[in-house]
Amino acid sequence: MAPLYPEIFFWITAAKNPKDDSSAVWDLKSDLPQGREVISPDLIGHEERLIEDSNTAISKKRTVSNHLVISAIQVNIPIVEGESEEALDRGAWRRPRSSTPDRGGNTVITGHRFAYFPPNNATFYNLGKLRKGDDINVYWNDKIYSYKVSRLFEVESDDITIETDSEISLLTIYTCTPLWTSKRRLVVQANLVKIDSNR
Numbered sequence: 177m178a179p180l181y182p183e184i185f186f187w188i189t190a191a192k193n194p195k196d197d198s199s200a201v202w203d204l205k206s207d208l209p210q211g212r213e214v215i216s217p218d219l220i221g222h223e224e225r226l227i228e229d230s231n232t233a234i235s236k237k238r239t240v241s242n243h244l245v246i247s248a249i250q251v252n253i254p255i256v257e258g259e260s261e262e263a264l265d266r267g268a269w270r271r272p273r274s275s276t277p278d279r280g281g282n283t284v285i286t287g288h289r290f291a292y293f294p295p296n297n298a299t300f301y302n303l304g305k306l307r308k309g310d311d312i313n314v315y316w317n318d319k320i321y322s323y324k325v326s327r328l329f330e331v332e333s334d335d336i337t338i339e340t341d342s343e344i345s346l347l348t349i350y351t352c353t354p355l356w357t358s359k360r361r362l363v364v365q366a367n368l369v370k371i372d373s374n375r
Contacts, residue, residue, distance in 0.1 A: 244268050248310045249302040277314050277321040282342040289351040300351035312366050318374050323347045323366035331361050338363050
C-alpha cells in the first residue's frame with residue numbers, strides 16, 4: 177500500500193484544490209518534516225505581514241524569498257541559490273550558471289523528486305503530470321513571472337544541453353526519473369507569457 181500512497185495523496189489533494197494560484201497556498205508546515213525551515217502560507221507571494229515582537233512590542237515587516245508555484249501539481253517551493261547541490265536540501269535550486277527570470281534567457285531550476293513522505297509541495301514528485309499549457313509562476317524580486325508549459329521530455333543524467341542559454345525567456349525545470357532512481361532526467365520547459373508586479 178505504501179508505494180500507492182503518493183498517487184492517492186495527489187488525487188485527493190487535487191480534488192480539494194482547484195487549478196489556480198489563489199488556492200496554491202498549502203499548509204507547508206504540516207507537509208514538511210520537523211526541523212526544516214518553512215515559509216508560512218500567509219506569507220506566500222512576497223506579501224508583507226506585521227509581526228509583533230514579544231520583547232519590544234514593535235511591529236516588523238517580514239517578506240518571503242523567491243519561490244516557484246505550480247498549482248497543477250501542488251508545488252510551492254522556495255528557490256534557493258548556491259554553488260553546490262547541497263542547496264537542494266533547502267528548496268528548488270536555481271542552477272548557478274543559468275539565467276534569472278528578470279534577465280531573460282534560460283532560467284534552470286532543479287529539485288528533488290522524492291525527499292519526504294508523503295510527497296509534498298516541496299518536491300517535484302508529480303512533475304511528469306504536467307501538460308502542455310499548464311501554468312507555472314515564479315515569484316522573483318517582487319515580480320511574478322508567469323510561464324506556460326511548452327514541452328516535457330527526458331534526457332540522460334549527464335546531458336547538460338538543457339541548461340544551454342536561450343534567446344527567448346525560458347524556464348527549465350528538471351528532476352530525476354524514473355521514480356526511485358536517478359538514471360535519467362525528467363525535463364519541463366515553459367515559455368514566459370506575462371510579468372506582473374507583486375507589490
